[in-house]
Amino acid sequence: MRAWAVVENKAPLQCIEVDDPVPVGTEVVVDVSHCGVCHSDLHFWEGSYDMGGGQIMRLRDRGVTLPRAIGHEISGRIIAHGPDAEGIEIGEQCAVYPWIGCGDCDRCAAGDDNLCMRQQSLGVLRHGGFAERVVVPHARYLVPLNGIDPAWAATFGCSGITVLSAIKKLQPQAPDSPVLLIGAGGLGLSAIAMLKALGHDRIISADIDARKREAALDMGATQAIDSAAADAAQQVEAAAGGKLSGAIDFVNVTATAQLATAVLGKGGKLIMVGVGGGQIPLSLAGMVFLARTVQGSNTGTPQDLRDVVSLAAAGKLSRIPLHRMPKDEANRAMTLLNENQVSGRIVLTKGAGASEHALARKSADP
Known part of the structure; x- marks a missing residue:
């Protein structure tokens, strides 16, 4: 089968041939119809993460080998x-939970694969959705779509469960208690939709990009603020009517984390998601x-994926913009994601693209 893989960090992806998977035991082979493109894919392509204080975590030091279909x-x-x-x-359409645990530890036994110390995640240590097919070790990692658009459902495996897991960590929050969301990309817009699906109606979005702030308002944010403004903290507090009890940082760089902590009141919670x-x-x-x-909040659980699919199936969850x-x-x-040209989520398909929202054509590789 073909796989669009990172063969060398910071070099263009290559379409390579890898062996067709032959399932054994409880394994399931899924023919990939749709795959979202996430900022974590960019980090994998770069091969490292900034851990702060001059420390760099290199993926090769964590057991990652190339080539790898992200x-x-x-x-x-x-x-x-x-x-x-x-x-x-056979033939069933499913969303795939990608954060596969070892299956043997206490975390996995509790259903918290995302907290397993020996993960075998798809797109990281196993070939992911940029390949034509993926091998899922057990059916518990698959959630039937029951008619949900598979392009939208693909995003549930990361952005959907990540925002649901982060919102759960903020609880309890009254429906009219203002929540600050920093970052209005795919995760930030998903969080607006998720908060509204869960009954929250005071959502303040902050982003440096005017187009993304507009997208946040379109998704249902009550106010959108330029997070790079000199008085951003004062604007957030004015919008909230005082200090906040909850904030989620989907960017999580020094400046955004400082903004979030500056506006929290006593007993306030900051949930860090971005890397x-x-x-x-x-x-x-x-x-x-105080x-x-x-x-910190690391993706979500298999149950979170089932919960997100249920919300979507019930008509409670609004769609984010898909390209x-x-x-x-x-x-x-x-390239488009790396150049900050995306509002919402790019979803790769098997066939010709049909964007729901226009994207400017770029010719350079990331």
Whole structure:
């Protein structure tokens, strides 16, 4: 089968041939119809993460080998399975949970594959959705779509479950309690839709890009603020009517984390999701006096994926803007994302692209 893979970090993806998967045991083979393009794919392409304080985490030091087909926002059709796979049907359209755990540890036993220390995630340590097919080790990682648009459902495996998991960590929050969302890309827009689906109606979005702020308002944010403005913190507090009890940072660089902590009141919670990199100073005594919580949030669980699909099936979840592009244009998709040209989510398809929203054509590779 073909796979659009990172063969060398920071070099254009290459279309390579890899062996067709033959499932054994409980394994399931999914023919990928759609795959979202995420900022984490860019980090994989770069091969490293900024850990702050001059420290760099290199993926090769974490067991990642190349070539690797990236892509972890996957939906597709079941085409084969091993003899021990149960509860599935050939031809069934499913969303795929990509953050595969080891299956043996206490975290996996509790259903928290995303917290497993020995993950085998699709698009990271296993070939992901930029390949034509993926191997899923067990049917519990598949959620039937039951008529949901598979292009939209593909995004649930990362952006959908990541925002749901982060919002859960903010709870309890009254429906009219203002929540700050920093970043209005695919995750930020998904979070607006998710908050509204869960009954929240005071959502403040902050982003440096005017187009993305407009997209946030279109999705239902009550106010959108330029996070790079000198008085951004004052604008957020004015919009909220005072200090906030909750914020989620989908960018998570030094400047955005400082903005979020500046506007939190006593007992406030900051949930960190983005991996932009950097660090912030924290007053240890101040954390006690203000009783604040600063918490990281790493994707979500298989149950979160089932919950997101249920919300979508019930008609409660609004769609984010989707830009469909054929998989042969994977490099162009990565370039557009790298150049901050995307509002919403690019979703790679098997066939010709049919974008729901126009994107300017770029010719350079990422």
